[in-house]
Amino acid sequence: MSTTSYNPYEIAQQQFDKVAEKIGLDNATRELLRQPLREYHFLIPVHMDDGSVQVFKGFRVQHNDARGPAKGGIRFHPEETIDTVRALSMWMTWKCSVVDIPLGGGKGGIVCDPRNLSEREQEQLCRGYVRQLARNVGPFTDVPAPDVMSSAKHMLWMLDEYETIHGAKYPGFITGKPVGMGGSLGRTEATGFGVIYVLREALKKLEIDITKTTASFQGFGNVARYAVQLYQQLGGTVIAISCWNQNDKRAYTFRKRDGIDYNALIEITDAFGTINKEKAADLGYEVLPGDAWIEQDVDILVPAALENQITIENVNNISKKVKVILEAANGPTTPDADEVIQGRGIFLIPDFLANAGGVTCSYFEQVQCNMNYYWEKDEVLSKLDTKMTSAFNSVYDLSLSKKMNMRDAAYVIAINRVAQAVKSRGWV
Ligand code: NAD
DSSP, X not given: OOSSSOOHHHHHHHHHHHHHHHTTOOHHHHHHHSSOXXXXXXXXXXXXXXXXXXXXXXXXXXXXXXXXXXXXXXXXETTOOHXXXXXXXXXXXXXXXXXXXXXXXXXXXXXXXXXXXXXXXXXXXXXXXXXXXXXXXXXXXXXXXXXXXXXHHHHHHHXXXXXXXXXXXXXXXXXXXXXXXXXXXXXXXXXXXXXXXXXXXXHHHTXXXXXXXXXXXXXXXXXXXXXXXXXXXXXXXXEEEEEEETTTTEEEEEEOTTOOOHHXXXXXXXXXXXXXXXXXXXTTOEEEEGGGGGGOOOSEEEEOSOSSOBOTTTGGGSOTTOOEEEOOSSSOBOHHHHHHHHHTTOEEEOHHHHTTHHHHXXXXXXXXXXXXXXXXXXXHHHXXXXXXXXXXXXXXXXXXXXXXXXXXXXXXXXXXXXXXXXXXXXXX
C-alpha cells in the first residue's frame, strides 16, 4: 500500500538488521526474527449485490509468537500488498514487546475498498476471510483486530463466523469488538490516547509546556481523531489536518491558524476519516494540498495515516520550528528521511512505541474476556496510561544512557525481549 517505491518490508528488515548488528545478535536468531514464521495467502469469493461474483485476495502473516499468541489488525485497502502486511506483522512483534505484553506479532489484510462495498458485501467479505483462516487463528494462536478501514462491526461478523465454525463461544478470538459484545471500554480511543500519553511524557523530558505547543496531523481516522481530542484537552492547539478525499482521489490539508474546533470537525467527517471539503471551507478552513500538513510552522508533526509519508523528497520541507515528530501511523518515515530527521536533532517518537496503545488495550480486552468481567473506562485508561508511560520511560532512559536515538533504543529493548524468548524456548 506504499505510495512510492519504498517497500515497507525491506524498511522493517533494514531497521531490524541495523539494531541486530548493534547488539551483536547471533546469526540463527537474526535469521528467525528478520522474516515471518508463517504466512497465509488465500482468495475470498463474494456474491455481490448485482449478482456477480468478485474474488478478493486475503493475507494473514504471523511474524513471531515466542512471547504469546500473534496479535495484529486486519487492514482493508485497495493497494494492500503482502510486503506491507509482512512489515506490519514484524512491527507488531516489536510493539507488543516494547510495552511488555505477553503477545507476539501478526497482521492481516484484504485487497478491497470497503467504501465501494455495501454492508452485505462487507459482511460476506469478513465471513469469507474467517472461513479461509479459521483453523490457523484463534484465542491461543493468533488474535486479529481492526486496522485501516476495518471497524468493530467487521470484528463482530468475523467473531460470529469463527464461533459458528467452531461451535462454541470464543470472545477472545478477536479484539476491537463493540462494547457490550465482549469489547473493552476505551478501546476505540486507546491508540490515539496512547499516542498523546507518550507525547505528554516526551514534552516533560524536553521541558516544553504542552499548552504552548501547536501541531499538524496527517489523517483524521481512528487514531488521529482521539489523539487530536486528547491533545487539545491537554491544552495543545492543532492548526492543520490532512486527509484523503475518495471522490477527488487526492488528499487535502485543512488549516485554521487559531486552532481547529474538534467537535465541529468531527460533525463533517465520515466513518473513514474524510473531512467534507465544502463544509470545511464554509467553517472557515483554508483548503490546501494534501502534503501541506508537513510544511506547517508547528512544534509537533503527527503522521497518523499510512506508511512512507515522510520521505527524502519531502523531509526538507519540515519547518525549523518542529521539535517533535510523533509517529502515530505505522512506518510513516522512510530510513533516508529518518537520517535527516535525526541529523536535525528533532525528537522522534517511533511508531511501534507511540501507537502501542491500541494493542495494549486489545490485550486488556482479552484479559476481560477471559475473566468475563469488564472494567470501567477510567480503569482501562488509567492502566493504559501506566503501561505507555512506563514503556516510554524505559526507551527514553536507554536512549540517554547509550546515546542512541529513540527508534534504536525502542528496537534494542523489543528485540532483546523476543530474542530471549526464542532462546528460552530452545528455538535457537
Ligand atoms: P483509518 O482508516 O481510520 O484512518 C486513516 C486516515 O488517514 C483517514 O483520515 C484517511 O483519510 C487518511 N489518509 C489516508 N491516506 C492519506 C493521504 N495520502 N494523505 C492524507 N491522509 C490520508 O486508519 P487508522 O486506524 O486511524 O490508522 C492510521 C495509522 O495508524 C495506520 O498506519 C495504522 O496501521 C496505524 N495504527 C492503527 C491502530 C488502530 O488502533 N486503529 C493501531 C496502531 C497503529
